[in-house]
Amino acid sequence: xxxxxxxxxxxxxxxxxxxxxxxxxxxxxxxxxxxxxxxxxxxxxxxxxxxxxxxxxxxxxxxxxxxxxxxxxxxxxxxxxxxxxxxxxxxxxxxxxxxxxxxxxxxxxxxxxxxxxxxxxxxxxxxxxxxxxxxxxxxxxxxxxxxxxxxxxxxxxxxxxxxxxxxxxxxxxxxxxxxxxxxxxxxxxxxxxxxxxxxxxxxxxxxxxxxxxxxxxxxxxxxxxxxxxxxxxxxxxxxxxxxxxxxxxxxxxxxxxxxxxxxxxxxxxxxxxxxxxxxxxxxxxxxxxxxxxxxxxxxxxxxxxxxxxxxxxxxxxxxxxxxxxxxxxxxxxxxxxxxxx
Amino acid sequence: xxxxxxxxxxxxxxxxxxxxxxxxxxxxxxxxxxxxxxxxxxxxxxxxxxxxxxxxxxxxxxxxxxxxxxxxxxxxxxxxxxxxxxxxxxxxxxxxxxxxxxxxxxxxxxxxxxxxxxxxxxxxxxxxxxxxxxxxxxxxxxxxxxxxxxxxxxxxxxxxxxxxxxxxxxxxxxxxxxxxxxxxxxxxxxxxxxxxxxxxxxxxxxxxxxxxxxxxxxxxxxxxxxxxxxxxxxxxxxxxxxxxxxxxxxxxxxxxxxxxxxxxxxxxxxxxxxxxxxxxxxxxxxxxxxxxxxxxxxxxxxxxxxxxxxxxxxxxxxxxxxxxxxxxxxxxxxxxxxxxxxxxxxxxxxxxxxxxxxxxxxxxxxxxxxxxxxxxxxxxxx
Numbered sequence: 001x002x003x004x005x006x007x008x009x010x011x012x013x014x015x016x017x018x019x020x021x022x023x024x025x026x027x028x029x030x031x032x033x034x035x036x037x038x039x040x041x042x043x044x045x046x047x048x049x050x051x052x053x054x055x056x057x058x059x060x061x062x063x064x065x066x067x068x069x070x071x072x073x074x075x076x077x078x079x080x081x082x083x084x085x086x087x088x089x090x091x092x093x094x095x096x097x098x099x100x101x102x103x104x105x106x107x108x109x110x111x112x113x114x115x116x117x118x119x120x121x122x123x124x125x126x127x128x129x130x131x132x133x134x135x136x137x138x139x140x141x142x143x144x145x146x147x148x149x150x151x152x153x154x155x156x157x158x159x160x161x162x163x164x165x166x167x168x169x170x171x172x173x174x175x176x177x178x179x180x181x182x183x184x185x186x187x188x189x190x191x192x193x194x195x196x197x198x199x200x201x202x203x204x205x206x207x208x209x210x211x212x213x214x215x216x217x218x219x220x221x222x223x224x225x226x227x228x229x230x231x232x233x234x235x236x237x238x239x240x241x242x243x244x245x246x247x248x249x250x251x252x253x254x255x256x257x258x259x260x261x262x263x264x265x266x267x268x269x270x271x272x273x274x275x276x277x278x279x280x281x282x283x284x285x286x287x288x289x290x291x292x293x294x295x296x297x298x299x300x301x302x303x304x305x306x307x308x309x310x311x312x313x314x315x316x317x318x319x320x321x322x323x324x325x326x327x328x329x330x331x332x333x334x335x336x337x338x339x340x341x
Numbered sequence: 342x343x344x345x346x347x348x349x350x351x352x353x354x355x356x357x358x359x360x361x362x363x364x365x366x367x368x369x370x371x372x373x374x375x376x377x378x379x380x381x382x383x384x385x386x387x388x389x390x391x392x393x394x395x396x397x398x399x400x401x402x403x404x405x406x407x408x409x410x411x412x413x414x415x416x417x418x419x420x421x422x423x424x425x426x427x428x429x430x431x432x433x434x435x436x437x438x439x440x441x442x443x444x445x446x447x448x449x450x451x452x453x454x455x456x457x458x459x460x461x462x463x464x465x466x467x468x469x470x471x472x473x474x475x476x477x478x479x480x481x482x483x484x485x486x487x488x489x490x491x492x493x494x495x496x497x498x499x500x501x502x503x504x505x506x507x508x509x510x511x512x513x514x515x516x517x518x519x520x521x522x523x524x525x526x527x528x529x530x531x532x533x534x535x536x537x538x539x540x541x542x543x544x545x546x547x548x549x550x551x552x553x554x555x556x557x558x559x560x561x562x563x564x565x566x567x568x569x570x571x572x573x574x575x576x577x578x579x580x581x582x583x584x585x586x587x588x589x590x591x592x593x594x595x596x597x598x599x600x601x602x603x604x605x606x607x608x609x610x611x612x613x614x615x616x617x618x619x620x621x622x623x624x625x626x627x628x629x630x631x632x633x634x635x636x637x638x639x640x641x642x643x644x645x646x647x648x649x650x651x652x653x654x655x656x657x658x659x660x661x662x663x664x665x666x667x668x669x670x671x672x673x674x675x676x677x678x679x680x681x682x683x684x685x686x687x688x689x690x691x692x693x694x695x696x697x698x699x700x701x702x703x704x705x706x707x708x709x710x711x712x713x714x715x716x717x718x719x720x721x722x723x
Contacts, residue, residue, distance in 0.1 A: 033662065038620065041667070068658045069668045072624045074417075074613045075654065077542075078410055082658035085406065096524050097620060120523050131522060176523065208510050208619060 015305055030063030030090060032284060033083035037095030038070050042259040046276060050094045050117050053280025060281065061288040063089070076101040084109050090287060092117060092280060099142075106140035114140040115283045117276060121296055141293040143279045146300035149332050150272035151182035151231075152339035153308035153325055154251045155189025157270050158227040159197055160321050161249060161314065162190075166198045168220035170213055170239040172232035174203040182231045182272060183251065185339035193324070199319060210238030217242035227251065229272070240264040249313075256309035271309040278304045301332035355642070359635050359678075361688045363649070366677035367394065373673055374666055383665065393666040400659030401652035407659075409543040413613060416443070419478050420605035421629025422445025422647050423557050424480075424598045426638035428494075430561055431594035432574030437498025438602040439626025440505035441476040444604025446610040447509045448475030448619035450527045451517055453610065457531030464533030465545075465611055472607025473600050479505065480599010484592040494595065502626070519616075526618035535612040546608030551644065553601070558640040605629070611614060631679050638676040650675065700715035 034054045036047040051067055058065035066088075068079040076098045083091045084105065092115045106114040114137075121142040123134030136142075145165040158167045167190055169183045185314045187199045200220045204212045213235035217228050221242065228243040229251040230236030236253065243250035244267040252261065252271030261268070278290050279299040287293055299305020308325055331337035345407040371390035379385040386392075401411045422440045428435035449472035457463035483497040520526035535544040559569035569590050573580045605625060610617065632650055636642030653671045660666055681688050688694070 040669070066662045066665065068661045071668060072654075073618075073621045074414075074609055074625075075658075077613065078413075078655070079658050081406075081541075082400075082662060086659075086662055099619060100616065122521065122523070124521060206514065208507075 005194075014318075015094075023075045029208065030058065030061055030284075031086075031088045031301065032058040032063055032065045032090045032092065033086070033088040033164040034065065034067045034092040034094065035076065035079045035083070035098065035278075036067060036069045041067060041069050045255045046094050046118065049255060049276040050092065050280050053277035054092050054284065056277065057281040057284025058147065060285055063284075070098070073097065077105075080105045084112060089113065090115065090284060092283070094118070096120070102135070103140065106137040110137065110139050112139060113287050115280070115282060115287075115293070116140070116142045118144065118274070120144050136294050136296070138294045139292050141283065142296040143283055144296050144298055145178075145274040145279070146298055146306055147178045147181040147272075147274075148185035148339040149301050150306040150308070151185030151229075151333070152189040152337075153185075153328060154229055154253075154270065154272035155186035156193050156250060156324050157308060157311070157321065157326055158186065158229060158249075159190035159193030160318050160324065161269065162194065162197060162227050164224045164226045165194065165196060166200065166220075167229070168200040168202070168217065168225035168226040169229040170216050170220075170232050170236055171201065171203040172235055173205050179203075179231045181340065183229070186229050186272070188339060188341070189328070204232055204235050204237055204260060207233035209235050213238030214242040215327070218246070220308065221246045221248060229253070230273075237261060237264070240268065243267050252309070258309065258312045265312070267313065269313055270311050273307050273309045274305055275305050301329050346445045350536030355639075357694065358688055359414055359637065359642075359646075359682065359683050361692050361694075362635075362678050362681035362685070365681050365688060365691060366674050369677050370670055370674045374670060381665070389664060393660050393664045393670065396660040396663040397653070397656035400656035402656075403505045403659075405540055407655060409540045410655035411648065411652045412547050413542050413544065413651070414654040415647040416544075416550040416612065417605040417609040418623045418628055418632050418647035418650050419554055419644060420601050420608065421625050422632035422636055422643035423554060423640060424601035424605065425629050425633035426636065426640065426643050427557060427561075427570070427593060427601065428598045429633060429638040430574050431570040431590065431598075432577070433484075433487070433591065433598070434495050434500055435480070435483075435595065435598045435602070436495055436630065437480065437501050437599070437626075438605070438629045440498070440502035441599045442606035442609070442626045442629075442720050443505045443509055443621065444479040445472035445476040445606030446614070446621065447512065447527075447606075447617050448472050448603070449607035449610040450530060450614075453530035453533035453614070454519070454528035457529060459532060461532050461534070461536060463533055464531070468530070468533045468611055469604065469607050472603045472610065474603070476603010476606065477600035479664065480602065481592065481596040484599070487595065488588040488592040506619075509617070513617060513619055524618065526616050528616070530611060530615050533611060534615065535608065542613070544608075544612035546612040549608065550647075553604075554644050556641040557601075561640070566593070568689050602626070602629075607616025608642065628675070631675055634679055666688055 012108055020235060034051055039047060041047050041051060055065045068082060070076060080091060090113045094117045096119055099116055102114055103118050106177060119142040121136045123136055125133040169186055171179045171183050173179060183201055190197050190199055191203060196267060200223060202216045203263035204216050206212055213232055217239035220228060226248045228239055230239040231253045240250040244264050249269045250267045252268050254274055256273055257271045258265050258268045289326055374390045374393055375387055378389045401407050424438050425435055449468040451470035453464060453468035456467060483494045483501060486492040486497050487494045513525045518525045519529055535546050537544055569585050572585060573590040580587050580613045584658035628650055632643055632646040657668045657671050661668055
């Protein structure tokens, strides 16, 4: 009898599961779905700020937003397809790794608008084409960022706060153009703000080796550098750790790493930031106002797409630093200032 | 009728604890969903679990696509579960499926992309073999170490998981990086992809997985090797006394286990992912351990357990879309299932079952392993 009861309980649960219909999606308006990069939603990094932007964008156009968090690379296709099956109007995907699947989904579903955050869309015209001359689907837009401008702002900070007149930058790979742009902008700004400053640059040629990043940063610190800018993913996390251990300043990249890398928050002054939230929000608004979006859309100083994260840990903030950043942003927006001439 | 009852009783005897553990996990996770709902924008919702579970069910089984998604997600888990289960039968705890999976996926991706232009029959077959071979090689290492030196497979396989990630990251960066992409990855597998049999994505790997489950069962129950694997697993000393060679069997079991783990990676690569890039996560590796435990190391039990775990993954997107319940709830349910399996006393208390007639022996392997039970080479019994 008791066993029967137990069975009943188990089956009751299953039946309850079969019962109730799914809750309806949000009211009218555009339905915006976001598929995250691998990890979690509240990552204080790409997923979290992209999602904030998608929510902002959806509410700005009177629509609704939902997300699916990806836990495994094998789930990308299915997660995108789930939004397609639910007849979503806009699907936003996060990170370069999901780009291949996003491109395929965009080709298969021309009536749905796709946005790829941090995805440079490259469609080859034929097998010999190495310069992306092919046509991007009319319903797929990559949201990319002007890294040189963000790097320039980081360079202003570094040039202003260095006391030893030596600053460093640790790069992931020298054959990845965004990394080089960040560092070029950084170097040029530092030399403009403080003529005669020496910029030590090292490309570790690896994005996933914190120990190499740490070693590289230590070498620079040994040579007298007192600010280290990292553009090297996990390798860079090692570089920031070295900076913290040596009690000098570190500068983060892509997102506000003061928030995303709590281990190094004590020494991060600022980060060369891609404003993911703005980029995602504005993309949704563009679609609402102008219809289908295609190609690669550059987020830069003109549209608030890049910037320097809030200055942290400096007390007081050096006189005029905030003004210099504002001025440089305005000048880059107007075209007067070219971060990489 | 009486026979039917006998069969039902027999099934109940093996499956009661796992089934009740699953039921209990859903109930406890429901409490978590209700409590956590109070901290979201939607506010406290007592009926949220019903909505969430029905979306989960609808996503996994509510449509043809849902069912194929469930099976597609289950396929690598079947192979992975068989890998861990086979190890359990041989008295070994293979935590290295994550690494063997990655090596298998990588090998399949490299061979598959090299043969992207060749006919599918050639490309897919050779890529599968490459994956199997890679996994087997990566399983052989801890097997050999255990057999030769007594190095505990739990320790070596965990370390080899990390070694696999780093080794493959280096290989993709510096050896087989495909041109034309902004990040390191292998080329497209093209024609080497497993043929789609049905609907959007039901690929050849699924019938292959089911067939393999029966093959492994046959191997264990009907062959001399299987008998030796099981005997060595239960008592290496008795096995040696009976003229078997526990050292050889240990290395062989780990190699076979690694082979299955490698095939799990290969079918996932050739059936779903399509390219290898650093950052690929092998959640399959660790879920496989749970699948093997839930399936009680029995190949047929593993089939059912893998379909359940596949259903979680296939249903999760709809659950997130319709109810905004985070996907982490799935992790919680899976973890609770294992918790209740390990602490089956809780299940028996809650459901007032009498003492289990058949203990879960594979859990004994786990505890033995963690306690540092000596390997056969050390010549000690347990």
